[in-house]
Amino acid sequence: MPHFIYLASQSPRRKQLLEQWGVRCELLLPDAEEDAESLEIAKPGEAPAAYVQRVTALKLQAALDRLKRRGLPPAPVLCADTTVALGRRILGKPEDAAEARQMLSDLAGKRHRVLTAVAVGITKSRIWSALSASWVTFEPLSAAQIKRYVDSGEPMGKAGAYGIQGRAGLWVSHISGSYSGIMGLPAHETAQVLHAAGVRLV
Numbered sequence: 001m002p003h004f005i006y007l008a009s010q011s012p013r014r015k016q017l018l019e020q021w022g023v024r025c026e027l028l029l030p031d032a033e034e035d036a037e038s039l040e041i042a043k044p045g046e047a048p049a050a051y052v053q054r055v056t057a058l059k060l061q062a063a064l065d066r067l068k069r070r071g072l073p074p075a076p077v078l079c080a081d082t083t084v085a086l087g088r089r090i091l092g093k094p095e096d097a098a099e100a101r102q103m104l105s106d107l108a109g110k111r112h113r114v115l116t117a118v119a120v121g122i123t124k125s126r127i128w129s130a131l132s133a134s135w136v137t138f139e140p141l142s143a144a145q146i147k148r149y150v151d152s153g154e155p156m157g158k159a160g161a162y163g164i165q166g167r168a169g170l171w172v173s174h175i176s177g178s179y180s181g182i183m184g185l186p187a188h189e190t191a192q193v194l195h196a197a198g199v200r201l202v
């Protein structure tokens with residue numbers, strides 16, 4: 001097996017985590033003509049766990065096609081997707097500041113789930129996947145706190161309009177599950193699927 005993997009994710013946090021774990025990765029990002037955002041559209045009534053696993057599988061298929069199209073050296077391809085769920089409601093990336101404020105208002109003082117699916121593929125018939133589910137509890141928040149956070153720009157591009165590794169971590173009174181999974185790449189599950197694909201971590 002090669003001594004690196006391809007990471008098909010634009011998340012700097014996922015790349016940073018892999019590097020912390022000693023995994024050398026090359027980015028395999030979408031071409032300009034690929035409509036990557038459309039892969040993240042939820043189906044009506046879709047359960048959050050089913051949604052995040054389906055999106056990750058679609059991302060991996062697109063990445064494997066990309067690898068073949070570009071004629072790059074073969075290596076395992078890793079994809080992941082994270083969503084925040086309040087009950088059965090899926091909270092994706094906010095489209096604007098108003099939506100970010102609304103999401104954070106809805107999460108304030110409540111417990112919610114963070115679901116991260118991770119998948120590794122070598123070919124379309126050799127794929128391994130796993131799902132991480134964690135619970136996060138936010139303390140009650142004032143409108144002024146939420147506005148300051150949204151004005152910082154940090155919520156944009158993040159599921160549920162927050163990143164636990166940033167300022168929003170100050171609001172988290174309790175977590176149950178995988179901290180790295182809440183960040184976007186669960187350590188244990190990632191190690192399992194990479195090991196299955198022949199990538200040795202430790």
